[in-house]
Amino acid sequence: MAKMNLLQAVNSALDIAMAKSDKVYSFGEDTGSFGGVFRATSGLTEKYGRHRNFNTPLVEQGIIGFANGLASQGSYAVAEIQFGDYIFPAFDQIVNEAAKFRYRSGNEFNVGGLTIRTPYGGGISGGHYHSQSPEAYFAHTPGMKIVMPRNPYMAKGLLLSAIFDPNPVLFMEPKRLYRAAVGEVPEGEYMLELGKADIVQEGTDVTVLAWGAQVEIAEKAAEMAAQDGISCEVIDLVTILPWDVDTVAESVRKTGRLVVTQEAPLTNGFASEVAATIQEECFLYLESPIARVCGLDTPYPLSHEKEYFVDHLKVYEAIKASMTY
Amino acid sequence: MAKMNLLQAVNSALDIAMAKSDKVYSFGEDTGSFGGVFRATSGLTEKYGRHRNFNTPLVEQGIIGFANGLASQGSYAVAEIQFGDYIFPAFDQIVNEAAKFRYRSGNEFNVGGLTIRTPYGGGISGGHYHSQSPEAYFAHTPGMKIVMPRNPYMAKGLLLSAIFDPNPVLFMEPKRLYRAAVGEVPEGEYMLELGKADIVQEGTDVTVLAWGAQVEIAEKAAEMAAQDGISCEVIDLVTILPWDVDTVAESVRKTGRLVVTQEAPLTNGFASEVAATIQEECFLYLESPIARVCGLDTPYPLSHEKEYFVDHLKVYEAIKASMTY
Amino acid sequence: MAKDTQHQLDIVTQPQFIDGSALTIPMFQILSEDGTIRKGAKAPEMDKELALKIFSTMQFIRILDERMIAAQRQGRISFYLSSLGEEAASIGSAAALIPEDMIMGQYREQGALAFRGFTVEQFMNQLFSNERDFGKGRQMPVHYGCADLNFMTIASPLATQIPQATGYAYGQKMDKSGTCTICYFGEGAASEGDFHAGLNMASVYKVPVIFFCRNNGYAISTPSQGEQYGGDGIAPRGVAYGMKTIRVDGNDVFAVYEATRLARELAVEHNEPVLIEGMSYRMAGHSTSDDPTGYRTREEENAWKGKDPVVRFQKWLQNQGWITEEQAEQNYEEKKAMVLAALKEAETIPVPHIDEIIEDVYDTPPKHLQKQLAELKAHIRKYPEAYPKTAPRIDGGK
Amino acid sequence: MAKDTQHQLDIVTQPQFIDGSALTIPMFQILSEDGTIRKGAKAPEMDKELALKIFSTMQFIRILDERMIAAQRQGRISFYLSSLGEEAASIGSAAALIPEDMIMGQYREQGALAFRGFTVEQFMNQLFSNERDFGKGRQMPVHYGCADLNFMTIASPLATQIPQATGYAYGQKMDKSGTCTICYFGEGAASEGDFHAGLNMASVYKVPVIFFCRNNGYAISTPSQGEQYGGDGIAPRGVAYGMKTIRVDGNDVFAVYEATRLARELAVEHNEPVLIEGMSYRMAGHSTSDDPTGYRTREEENAWKGKDPVVRFQKWLQNQGWITEEQAEQNYEEKKAMVLAALKEAETIPVPHIDEIIEDVYDTPPKHLQKQLAELKAHIRKYPEAYPKTAPRIDGGK
Ligand SMILES: Cc1ncc(C[n+]2csc(CCOP(=O)(O)OP(=O)(O)O)c2C)c(N)n1
Ligand SMILES: Cc1ncc(C[n+]2csc(CCOP(=O)(O)OP(=O)(O)O)c2C)c(N)n1
Numbered sequence A, B: 001m002a003k004m005n006l007l008q009a010v011n012s013a014l015d016i017a018m019a020k021s022d023k024v025y026s027f028g029e030d031t032g033s034f035g036g037v038f039r040a041t042s043g044l045t046e047k048y049g050r051h052r053n054f055n056t057p058l059v060e061q062g063i064i065g066f067a068n069g070l071a072s073q074g075s076y077a078v079a080e081i082q083f084g085d086y087i088f089p090a091f092d093q094i095v096n097e098a099a100k101f102r103y104r105s106g107n108e109f110n111v112g113g114l115t116i117r118t119p120y121g122g123g124i125s126g127g128h129y130h131s132q133s134p135e136a137y138f139a140h141t142p143g144m145k146i147v148m149p150r151n152p153y154m155a156k157g158l159l160l161s162a163i164f165d166p167n168p169v170l171f172m173e174p175k176r177l178y179r180a181a182v183g184e185v186p187e188g189e190y191m192l193e194l195g196k197a198d199i200v201q202e203g204t205d206v207t208v209l210a211w212g213a214q215v216e217i218a219e220k221a222a223e224m225a226a227q228d229g230i231s232c233e234v235i236d237l238v239t240i241l242p243w244d245v246d247t248v249a250e251s252v253r254k255t256g257r258l259v260v261t262q263e264a265p266l267t268n269g270f271a272s273e274v275a276a277t278i279q280e281e282c283f284l285y286l287e288s289p290i291a292r293v294c295g296l297d298t299p300y301p302l303s304h305e306k307e308y309f310v311d312h313l314k315v316y317e318a319i320k321a322s323m324t325y
Numbered sequence C, D: 001m002a003k004d005t006q007h008q009l010d011i012v013t014q015p016q017f018i019d020g021s022a023l024t025i026p027m028f029q030i031l032s033e034d035g036t037i038r039k040g041a042k043a044p045e046m047d048k049e050l051a052l053k054i055f056s057t058m059q060f061i062r063i064l065d066e067r068m069i070a071a072q073r074q075g076r077i078s079f080y081l082s083s084l085g086e087e088a089a090s091i092g093s094a095a096a097l098i099p100e101d102m103i104m105g106q107y108r109e110q111g112a113l114a115f116r117g118f119t120v121e122q123f124m125n126q127l128f129s130n131e132r133d134f135g136k137g138r139q140m141p142v143h144y145g146c147a148d149l150n151f152m153t154i155a156s157p158l159a160t161q162i163p164q165a166t167g168y169a170y171g172q173k174m175d176k177s178g179t180c181t182i183c184y185f186g187e188g189a190a191s192e193g194d195f196h197a198g199l200n201m202a203s204v205y206k207v208p209v210i211f212f213c214r215n216n217g218y219a220i221s222t223p224s225q226g227e228q229y230g231g232d233g234i235a236p237r238g239v240a241y242g243m244k245t246i247r248v249d250g251n252d253v254f255a256v257y258e259a260t261r262l263a264r265e266l267a268v269e270h271n272e273p274v275l276i277e278g279m280s281y282r283m284a285g286h287s288t289s290d291d292p293t294g295y296r297t298r299e300e301e302n303a304w305k306g307k308d309p310v311v312r313f314q315k316w317l318q319n320q321g322w323i324t325e326e327q328a329e330q331n332y333e334e335k336k337a338m339v340l341a342a343l344k345e346a347e348t349i350p351v352p353h354i355d356e357i358i359e360d361v362y363d364t365p366p367k368h369l370q371k372q373l374a375e376l377k378a379h380i381r382k383y384p385e386a387y388p389k390t391a392p393r394i395d396g397g398k
């Protein structure tokens, strides 16, 4: 075990993956010897050479197009998109290409070796274009897996799974926690199962569901609620696609209440999918409407970031409202 | 009044808009003198000249980028994307640019003059890439309006509103109905309000919500249900963003039941947003879970199109299941 | 001339704009329209066997295209897309490769696939979306693909395969495989952002990829010159990316073959990506959904008939004494019979089992898809008459 | 040479690959590094007033950049991005336009905006995201915009403004406005698909647009040559698109001015889009978040100091007798004081009222946004101490 922050955990996963198979390649804008603007890939060029960890020209659609081709050739392509906000030029290569590659070819070809890493989320004074949480844009896309770790331990184990998973994976890293989240992480290789939600804290009164950086907000809100005598079951969804309906539904059947929180805007966010599915699965158990605590339906504003941000106070209020419905 | 099919209605709206203001431009792949692969723009070059209705090079990101610039200059830019399936290369220009143009500039600039027309949907043996219904991908994007007409009358009135609406509008045309749907349409100018759902058929037992080409499927299912003595209130949502929560909620408060149907895959589709919102708005009124009748969570398959397609039988079964829950 | 030390650039003191026509690239031709070797040119070193295989593939593709357009008109298949007039481009280039080289096509390269050995039955199974289709009937007709033959499955979104080809070739280079990737696309697709991405990245990474642009004058109804691009076509872009580039007569199978053979050497032996622009003409409509009389003249079409790549090559073969007109005619009839037989057979084969609908979305179907399939099957059992293609076999296993 | 009739192309009979270096474009320079006019060159016809306005803007931008980097280090603003070393490119080109021409920038063209008349207060309001910012504090520092000055609001996604510029210019052409659009971008951004789209479309539509590529050698840490592109930079691409193209010394304000002036003529009078590549160097880090010592050497940076565009121009002005060193020094101090005063003022101005959070998403806030705002305000009223910037004024109206 070693103390690592989330960036170091990501770097360690990449290092182990590249050591494990020389078919693993890491690339993106500025990710070469410089190590990326966040330094997630630093040291990799020195260790594995400039052909295994390298810079790309500045073209996201090209990065993912290239990665798709490389993965279809049988390599493990680990592509970094510098910010989640800049993933949209690659949207076609992700939703029309990567996600449909195996199906459309009848399994003659696949891009299972593809992993897209991208930092996402707000709380860093990034304004419109360094703050978005675009997971829901991809969650409507059969064929993709989407993973969002909440801490260094999860990040490393999940990223290793993502790289070697035989399906294309979008791995979204909570940049607010890159340096802020520090924890004990095994130094060697380990993998965590994709598609499994994680019960972070057991409770009986209300289920609070979050993913990525929002989990610690949910935990903080649960702590406040505990002061009021409310027992929250906090669940980290971990994988957005395909998601673990059973774990969430089972919890809600127990608590009768669900608060879902996400950083992204409310409308058609992933919280909506969760609410839609759970009201179906748990209809007879629900004691109050499923609450979604989300970003406003506006672009991400810089000077009102504090107000826009889905903080623990907002989640706490939603928990209370759910209890007193 | 004249009998028009949906294509003719679209063509008529474009014609009227271009006559009304010489700042209206129409363009897209093959939309010039040839009139587009569906012929929605035919005759416009002859009438308004090759500088007002023209071909573009084959580059969707360029089409919308160009359209954004033209709209920001004060023109009405009506851009056609040849198939909804090919809108993804323009995703960045839509969600990061068009949708955020006004907000990010503090209203110094806007692309309110932008309208994106695109045919969408299945049922035409188009397989993966000529069948998708991508509305949900855009519905997570504050700043956009999304409109989906169900018949020629609605198509013309809504398209005229969309073109002159001071916000960017994505106008999705149900290509399965281009020639199949024929109806009485006023020959002159008229506009239909964006953001208003339309109660197609009143009923008391269950609300059935659909949009675009799926409305006629819902109506057919409602007819079958009527045979069983079930009274359906059929609502056409018309506008996906911003959507008319009140009309739907009011109906559900009356019927106590909601079936939502969409062509697109289930997960994180717009039906999920509707279900999430309505369970919140109508919690105490719901007598059965809100049902979503949607495409499977797979790419759109050609040889199993009939099975994949959300037909009236599937909607009818969902209505019955909702009644007998 | 003065030089700038930092940039290593020549310095000029007059504001001379370089004109858009500063770099116009000539067209390489060996076989002239009358089937003779052009003066000064040299026929490639090609033995009789290879020459006849190329010609035989050309004939086959002509027949396949003709027959399938007819089949579409008869309502037997939903869609078809012919490569009429462009056979030399795809077949001549494929012939210059080795079977291990990867082919990534746009959709009009059936010739390359046939050259690789895709059988007439395999073509038909795809065209009829039956259960023997490698693609499991999921995509529209002409979306062929075959891993064994190193032919990447065709997909409709244009130009997406261009940066993918660069990535594929990167893997080939790293694996020291001694192979390359050829990537075909139309001059229309070359307007897409993915084209720019793919070529620029190939130039930066120096990968063994051959970009083969089929410039056939049209993208559906849009003429290339002046409406698709304003310059001298696609070839000058290769130079702008710092890439070896050649423009060939795409209707001249020898020029195509020779250029591709040399390009392959550059690619595989020197890791030099190459751009080939093959000038040709789409003699048929864009697809069976298209009617070109709406946007071009008969005269134009007729002018191109004189450049027919198959006729031209046949003349050369006859002059060479490697085939007679009668032999060619006989081969044609034999192939036609074979195509018709395969067509009849393929249309009797059922569509894939309904269980296939959820396969291959992921490597294995996750729970939610298993649930959706179970619900769908229960529904089909309830209304078997509404789903006649799958209901009868629904409980018979795959 | 033989010609192909259909394509109007020269025919060659040898398979000659055009080399990637076939088109290398020289660099236009007037003012040499020592501030004298290069032999054979001619200074542009520029009166003293304009020359001094350019110089004064250069000085102002230098000071602004310096001061704001310092302010960022002190934690007074969150982010800043300097244009050190590239002042001649943005200011020299802006000076060759008329105020009605539209400017679409990337983010390093504060010089063009200052030349247009954006006041120091206006700069500061944006940098401090206060309620006087035209952008209502919504975007990060340096994302300026001003409709009155025809300066399109900067946005972070790279290259998106390139096809937009083509569209804007299309509107200008149709309106017979007699104006054009200038579109700035970096050599890194030129790798994006949107670059390809924008230039190709401009070439097809023949619109009055000037594409101005600032090639400053780096995109954050990625060096341009060999890692961003494999060819001779950006200029040859213009030629490939069939567009008039020129490469200039971006550190030579005269070359930039003259090239832009002529480009504007081509654009406005002949509807010829033009590509200008200005060769320069990003003397500072990419932004305050960047530390260039990790990826380039001091020697390289020092070599570029000798090419400083402001020093060079000042030398010429002094030689010309239009300014003295003392005057320049005094102006500098005055501007510095002005900048500091404006900075102090701007940081005392509050952020926009919370009601603004839902404005401008649409032309008017729809119901769901009104509801979300009402809920947010109720929440802030409950926890005012958690939202100190907006709570105190929450019920005071805007
Ligand atoms: C991204 C995308 N946009 C649009 C289309 C529709 N489309 C199919 S083929 C075609 C024209 C392609 O022309 P070109 O690349 O020149 O190839 P050709 O058909 O001439 O062989 C178009 C516009 C598509 N398939 N994909
Ligand atoms: C679409 C997109 N991708 C990535 C980024 C992150 N990014 C911001 S600036 C930059 C480098 C730009 O380099 P260049 O275009 O050469 O301009 P310069 O900074 O050198 O002036 C990058 C990668 C972005 N803003 N937008």
Ligand SMILES: [Mg+2]
Binding pocket: C186, C187, C188, C214, C215, C216, C217, C218, C219, C220
């Ligand atoms: Mg073509």
Ligand SMILES: [Mg+2]
Binding pocket: D186, D187, D188, D214, D215, D216, D217, D218, D219, D220
């Ligand atoms: Mg740069």
